Each structure stands twice: as C-alpha cells, then as structure tokens.
Amino acid sequence: MKIPLILQKVSAGFPSPATDYVQDEIDLNRELIKNAPATFVIRVQGNSMNDHKIASGDLLVVDRSLGLSNDCIAIINFNNELVVKNIIKQSNQFYIKSRDEKILINEHSDINVWGIVTYIIHATH
Amino acid sequence: MQPINNRIIALVDCNAFYVSCERLFRPDLARKPVVVLSNNDGCIISRSTEAKQIGIKMGEPLFKAKPLIDKYKVAVFSSNYELYGDLSRRVMKILKNFTSDIEFYSIDEAFLDLTYIKMSSVEEYIANIRKIILQWTGIPVSIGAANTKTLAKVANHIAKKKRVGIEEFISKDQDYINKELEKFPVEEVWGIGRQLSKFFHNNNFHNSYQLKCADNYWVRKNSSIVVLKTIHELQGICCFPLNFIPIVRKNCCVSRSFGTTITDINDLKEALVNHCITAAERIRSEGLITKTMHVFIKTSKFKNNYVSRVQKVDLPMATNNTIELVNLSIKALEDIYVKGYYYSKAGIIFSELEPKDHYTKNLFSDLNQNLDHLMNIIDQTNNRFGRGSITIAEARQSNHFKLRRKHFSGIDTSFIKMAPIVRTN
Numbered sequence: 131m132k133i134p135l136i137l138q139k140v141s142a143g144f145p146s147p148a149t150d151y152v153q154d155e156i157d158l159n160r161e162l163i164k165n166a167p168a169t170f171v172i173r174v175q176g177n178s179m180n181d182h183k184i185a186s187g188d189l190l191v192v193d194r195s196l197g198l199s200n201d202c203i204a205i206i207n208f209n210n211e212l213v214v215k216n217i218i219k220q221s222n223q224f225y226i227k228s229r230d231e232k233i234l235i236n237e238h239s240d241i242n243v244w245g246i247v248t249y250i251i252h253a254t255h
Numbered sequence: 256m257q258p259i260n261n262r263i264i265a266l267v268d269c270n271a272f273y274v275s276c277e278r279l280f281r282p283d284l285a286r287k288p289v290v291v292l293s294n295n296d297g298c299i300i301s302r303s304t305e306a307k308q309i310g311i312k313m314g315e316p317l318f319k320a321k322p323l324i325d326k327y328k329v330a331v332f333s334s335n336y337e338l339y340g341d342l343s344r345r346v347m348k349i350l351k352n353f354t355s356d357i358e359f360y361s362i363d364e365a366f367l368d369l370t371y372i373k374m375s376s377v378e379e380y381i382a383n384i385r386k387i388i389l390q391w392t393g394i395p396v397s398i399g400a401a402n403t404k405t406l407a408k409v410a411n412h413i414a415k416k417k418r419v420g421i422e423e424f425i426s427k428d429q430d431y432i433n434k435e436l437e438k439f440p441v442e443e444v445w446g447i448g449r450q451l452s453k454f455f456h457n458n459n460f461h462n463s464y465q466l467k468c469a470d471n472y473w474v475r476k477n478s479s480i481v482v483l484k485t486i487h488e489l490q491g492i493c494c495f496p497l498n499f500i501p502i503v504r505k506n507c508c509v510s511r512s513f514g515t516t517i518t519d520i521n522d523l524k525e526a527l528v529n530h531c532i533t534a535a536e537r538i539r540s541e542g543l544i545t546k547t548m549h550v551f552i553k554t555s556k557f558k559n560n561y562v563s564r565v566q567k568v569d570l571p572m573a574t575n576n577t578i579e580l581v582n583l584s585i586k587a588l589e590d591i592y593v594k595g596y597y598y599s600k601a602g603i604i605f606s607e608l609e610p611k612d613h614y615t616k617n618l619f620s621d622l623n624q625n626l627d628h629l630m631n632i633i634d635q636t637n638n639r640f641g642r643g644s645i646t647i648a649e650a651r652q653s654n655h656f657k658l659r660r661k662h663f664s665g666i667d668t669s670f671i672k673m674a675p676i677v678r679t680n
Binding site for chain 2: 168171172174189194212
C-alpha cells in the first residue's frame with residue numbers, strides 16, 4: 131500500500147459516542163489533488179522504475195504547476211516522448227538518473243519537464 | 256465606479272485549440288503539421304500553424320486535403336470532445352482564479368473584465384495569465400486586452416501573430432491603435448459578417464479604421480443599430496457588456512449523415528434512437544426538460560429525388576426521460592417514413608427547453624419519479640463505466656452507425672480507463 135491513509139469505518143449500533151466528532155468522509159480527490167486544473171492522472175507502462183516503487187499499470191497523479199526538486203519523480207519529454215524518470219540535483223544542476231547513467235537537464239539538452247509526480251496509485255488486489 | 260469607457264477587457268483565446276489538446280501528450284508533434292477532423296472524420300476543423308502554412312484550408316473535406324496530408328506527412332486526429340471538454344474546463348477554472356467577471360464565450364474563448372483588478376501593468380498581468388495556463392495545462396493561448404470587446408478581439412488577432420502571444424491597447428495612444436485598425440480588414444471585425452462586409456466594401460470602407468470613422472447618421476440610416484454599436488466599440492466606447500450568466504440553451508439537435516445511404520426503416524430507427532439517447536443525455540446533464548420534439552429524415556441534396564421529411568411532436572408533459580422520448584421518436588419516424596428512398600441523414604431536435612426545477616408539478620408528475628430515478632442510475636452507471644454501458648435495446652449498434660473515428664487518440668483526461676500512458680524507459 132503506497133498511499134499513507136487509514137480508511138477506517140466506525141460501526142454504530144447505539145447512538146454513537148462519536149457523533150460529536152463526525153466529520154465528512156475522506157475525499158481522496160481533495161487529499162491527492164492540490165491543484166485540480168493542473169493535475170493529470172497518467173498510467174504507467176514498463177517496469178524500469180520498480181526501484182522507485184512504480185510498477186507497470188500504476189496510476190500517477192501528476193501536477194504540472196510544480197517545479198523540479200532533488201530526488202523527485204517527473205514526467206519529462208525526452209527524445210520527443212513522454213517518460214517517467216527520477217530527477218536528482220547535484221551542484222545546482224538537475225539530472226535524469228537511471229541505473230547506469232546521468233543525463234544533464236538544461237536549456238540546450240532539449241529535455242522538458244511535463245509535470246511532477248505527487249502520488250503513485252498502486253492496486254494491491 | 257469607473258466610467259464605462261475605461262474598462263479593461265481581455266479576450267483569452269486558445270491557439271488551434273483541438274490541435275493543442277492532441278499535442279499535449281505527443282511532444283513529437285510540436286512544430287509539425289497537425290489537423291483535427293469533424294465528427295465522422297468529415298472535414299478539417301482545427302489546424303496547427305504548420306498545417307495552415309502548407310495550404311490546408313479550414314473546413315476542407317478530408318479527401319480534398321489528402322494529397323497535402325500525404326505529401327507533408329500531416330498528423331491527423333479524429334475529434335475527441337471528451338478530451339477537449341476537459342481541457343477547456345481546466346483553462347476556464349484557471350481564469351476564474353484571476354477574476355470572477357468572466358464570459359465563457361465558447362469552448363476555447365473567454366472574455367475577462369479586469370477593470371477592478373489591482374495591477375501595475377496590464378501587459379505583465381496578461382503575460383502572467385498566459386504563462387500559467389501554458390504551464391498548468393500545456394495549452395498555448397493568445398490574449399488581447401482593450402477598452403471594449405470588439406477592440407479586444409482586434410488586439411487578440413495581433414497577439415496571435417506575436418511570439419509572446421499577448422497584445423494590449425490599454426496603455427497605447429490613439430495613433431498606435433488607429434494604425435493597427437488600418438491594417439485590420441473590415442470583414443475580420445467582430446460582428447461584421449460576410450454580407451455586411453460586402454456592403455461596407457461597396458461603400459469604400461475596407462479597413463476597420465475607415466469603419467471606425469464612419470458617419471453615425473449614415474450608418475444608422477443604411478445599416479443597423481448593432482453596426483453602430485460596433486463602431487462605437489472600435490472608438491473605445493463599451494456597448495457590448497460581458498455576459499456573466501451562462502446562456503441556457505433553447506434547443507438541442509443531434510443528427511448525423513450516414514456513411515452509406517439507408518432504405519430500411521429498421522436501420523433508420525437504430526440511428527434515430529441513438530441520436531435520441533444522446534440528446535436526452537445532453538439535456539439531462541444540463542438539468543433541462545423538453546416540450547417539443549422534431550424528428551427528421553432526408554436524402555442527399557446532391558442527388559435526384561430529394562426528399563426531406565419532418566414530424567413535430569408536442570409532448571404531453573415536458574420531460575427528459577429517454578424511454579418516453581425514444582418511444583415517441585419511433586412513432587414519429589414511422590409516420591414520416593416513405594419506402595423506396597435512399598436516406599442519407601436522420602436527426603432529432605428538442606426545443607422549448609426549460610430548467611427542470613422551473614417546471615410546475617401537475618397531478619401526474621409523481622408518476623414519473625421512478626423513471627427519473629432510473630435515468631439517474633443509468634447516467635451514473637454510464638459515467639462510471641463508459642457511454643452506452645446501459646442503453647435501450649433499440650440502440651444496439653451495428654457497425655455502420657458507429658462514429659467513424661479512424662484517427663482517434665483514445666485519450667480522455669477525465670476518464671480513468673482512458674488515461675494517457677507514459678513509459679518508464
């Protein structure tokens with residue numbers, strides 16, 4: 131389970147002593163989507179991001195209004211194709227990090243950031 | 256309150272909107288010629304700048320543009336209104352962050368009243384709106400700002416041709432604006448249609464500066480009050496205020512030409528029932544009910560024996576219930592159907608639409624509560640599992656009625672089963 135949420139329901143027979151504490155249901159949209167018009171849900175294909183807890187078929191919550199930060203997961207436009215990658219920051223430069231290489235991201239590298247992955251939705255059954 | 260002629264009105268217009276939507280998940284198509292087709296892959300309805308440059312015309316049938324498409328390897332897409340609708344909603348939602356005084360003019364255009372917004376520079380402010388929409392949604396927009404809607408339209412045309420995508424007349428002097436109006440042909444002016452521009456050309460008004468200087472009395476005598484207002488707007492006097500209340504539609508038409516002609520009444524029924532279901536879904540989603548229904552069938556205008564038949568049905572009670580409407584539409588079709596013709600089109604129009612809540616209940620309206628409930632469940636199910644998951648038996652789809660979507664991208668950013676796919680390597 132990759133979403134750190136406890137979805138616990140309270141059962142009630144007698145007038146529940148919890149009535150005074152009743153709140154709305156958990157709204158996952160509100161919890162997982164901070165900026166709705168900038169957020170897209172994208173499906174993953176491929177297993178090369180398994181080290182980052184992303185499996186083929188997972189859904190990614192992607193926020194386009196955010197910028198890169200160290201060790202983030204981002205959707206990037208790489209060689210004219212959108213791909214999911216891990217981005218790291220070293221001495222004020224951002225790099226795409228894969229198993230055996232590092233690729234610099236700057237204005238000349240023709241790599242654009244499409245959006246930042248904020249949550250991974252993984253089905254466990 | 257500020258004087259009315261000091262308004263700041265901005266027109267935000269998405270560039271080649273449908274093409275921009277298709278490009279969002281296809282970075283390989285940036286700077287390549289791209290076109291989007293109308294329903295059933297008929298005509299070209301959206302073109303990228305590159306597609307315009309190689310000579311593909313707006314509204315051109317696909318087969319006519321085929322040689323150019325093949326020669327320049329143009330990317331072709333079937334229309335995907337689910338995707339365009341979702342991205343349009345996102346753009347409009349972002350605009351609402353800037354001001355609540357918005358007129359949503361069309362799927363890809365909105366007027367903003369920025370008169371009361373605190374800002375140091377109009378140019379910076381609209382540049383920021385443009386930047387945020389582009390970053391958050393990936394949709395490039397052009398923004399023109401001026402004292403009136405008509406001038407904002409002109410400014411927007413200029414913005415479209417500039418790299419920065421914005422143009423404002425607010426801080427500019429009259430000389431600058433007049434020079435721009437001189438370059439702006441009269442037929443491009445908002446509200447001046449083809450007929451009117453012919454009239455003005457004949458009277459030696461060729462550009463919008465000449466129109467701006469036209470004599471008021473002459474215009475009033477020889478044309479209409481609307482044109483006079485347009486001229487005032489070109490002078491910077493606001494005559495067309497923003498329409499903040501969304502216009503409730505008065506009718507709903509669903510029709511389509513068949514791929515091949517049809518003679519059998521059962522085939523016509525199938526097409527009509529599908530149109531009826533679509534139209535009923537549409538008015539339900541807008542909380543409307545219909546009082547009148549028109550059913551029509553016709554043969555091709557370009558062939559001999561042209562026939563076009565319509566039946567008007569007055570409904571006993573205004574409704575948006577698919578089952579009732581389908582039954583009545585089938586009866587109407589049976590009335591107007593004549594054997595032996597090659598039909599090319601069928602359609603349905605709901606008119607005299609009104610909001611459901613405004614409708615006074617009568618003695619029998621309680622009878623319909625169960626049906627309303629059923630419609631709700633069907634709509635919810637179809638929203639969740641995809642259109643047509645639950646439908647009426649008559650609407651079974653044989654292949655020749657399915658919407659032709661040969662170049663469909665299959666992406667819908669508002670429906671999880673059709674989420675865009677991204678690879679990991």
